Amino acid sequence: MGAEPHAIVTSAVPETIDARATDDLLAVAAHLDRMAAAWLDSLGPSIRRDGRRVAYVLVGTAEYALGLDVLVRSLRAVTDLPILLLAAGGWQPALQAPNLAVLAVPEIIKQDLEGSMAARFRRTLTKLWTFGFVSLDRLVYLDGDCLVRQPIDDLFDGAGFAAAPDLLSNQPFPVFNSGAFALSPDAALRNALFESLPATPSFDGGDQGILNALLGNDVRWLPIRDNYLRTYEPILPGAARAARVIHYSAKKPWTVVSEAVGDPALLGLDDVWTERLDRAGLMEMVTAWRRSVAESEIAANAALGRVEADLALQRRRINRLMRRVLAGLGLVALLQLALLVAWLFG
Template sequence: MGVEPNSIVAAAVPAEIDARAADELLAFARHLDRAASAWLDSLGEDGRRHGRRVGYVLIGTPEYALGMDVLVRSLRAVTDLPILVLAAGGWKPTLRATNLAVLAVPEIVKQDLEGSLAARFRRTLTKLWAFSFVSLDRLVYLDGDCLVRQTIDDLFDGEGFAAAPDLLCNQPHPVFNSGVFALSPDAAMRQSLFASLPATPSFDGGDQGILNAFFGADVTWLPARDNYLRTYEPLMPGAADAARVIHYTAKKPWTPQSESIGDHALLGLDDVWTEKLDRAGLMALVGTWRRAVADSETAANTALRRIEAELVDQRRGAKRLMRRVLLALGLVALLQAGLLVAWLSG
């Protein structure tokens, strides 16, 4: 992986673009396509499969840096086809691989999700930049929390839009998972997607809901092994062995925190992911976990100190209250004694 990447630097890339700004989205999409097309031209036949211009499209952010490193390594172990990495959120990747280019992109932000239950999906629309590349005959998109275990180059041989079902999605109709898909992009599709984005409904508030609504039933269904969600493992133990792509949904293997009770049962798949890290990646993982543990301990200690301080205040308050009660009882006793003396004297 010691090859320098081709960095395609776009001038004045904004940090984000509002999902409702269709004209801005389309203008930047056209810019992306021109930049990628020029790079792919420079690759010659290395950028083609069976005469078609193809490429893998990945999107990464600083939070997914380790995931992207593993994804690129796993891809390069099974394919030599071009990889186009879209760097969002100010991420400056240090990825090294042959036929790999990095292109800075703004995040596509759904502002109307602020404060809602779906707010965690407000930036997932950034993956819609994949629809920019109409100069490609076909592309394959993968989320940054995927691990490729077998070649999936054959996904470039199809037509239209293809994705695997999301077997755990609680919807009344079949739903595909948008973490892996193959696409034959064209200008009309790009125009329609970005122009209709503000009004397109989304059952999850994110890209998966929008893409399912956009394509409807016009989907070629891939087998689950082409996008095997980590969360399938408790229901289909051992099925991951035949998976071509493992998708680490929910808990990420580079984070120490668990998201559900069953996470501990899936550690075997985390080990499969970790095996793809080099020494630098392992050191980064250890450093990330140490900082996470330290932050957790600091937060816990801060909470304990706050509780101790509150208990001290409560004890002091109780003592003050007891003194007041005793003083009041003493005054009552004195008053009663005075009344008794007055009665006896009278």
């Protein structure tokens, strides 16, 4: 995608960190903040917005590599502002874009969520590092399954915490979706988040429940066009055309398997995402799909083979049982015949 990214990865960062280790969380957050601030300062004052230190912050893992590629590509089509990619769990991305830095961060592990039914949310706590970048005047966070379709730099102009509502939440109170938000970080908020994290429950098993518990009463609501979930389309048909950010929740456009019955009806939005792929990304996705289909076929054939083997075994058992039954019936018939002869000639 152009210029090499400026990597600021450091070996001092572990791959994971326990949410109960508050002092460690704060120490790592301060370390990451210093690294990010030094990188942003190295870009010079021309890259600031109205003199303010700002950045788009993304979080990525190997599973979201294609998603991050598309997201960065879509961002660079509408903005030149800095992008800070937090590479979690030891992932080393190959992304290339101007004014892009890669910062290694630990995955935040909250033990009481490890057994959660919402298993796909367990690693989303890593985005909580965004609250530690207190040297930034403002940041805009985007999940790795987002696509930016229109300029959104104006999100840096506000203050406090801003997010769009989650229209599909099943909670009895208003809930924001944490896949995209704007934030003016400060030390008091950072400390409150990390200090309360061990005891804070999560209604969804991930970061959204935690952040709503902390900020649900202090959120400035953004319009849904700034975080338009893919799953809104059945209830708001055509509204995606006005969306500035499309959030591909829950099914990812780079995956083959559907997660819900209605997924095939939303293929048009998947095509919008796919259009952003370059040839290398498209080939990577096709290769992954072929491998996934092949593995599914192998697994299906193996399962079919096991079923056929089980049926053959059952047939053999039934045949043996039938032979025994027939043999028994033959003996009974012979006995009856013998009794009949004895009665006739006895």
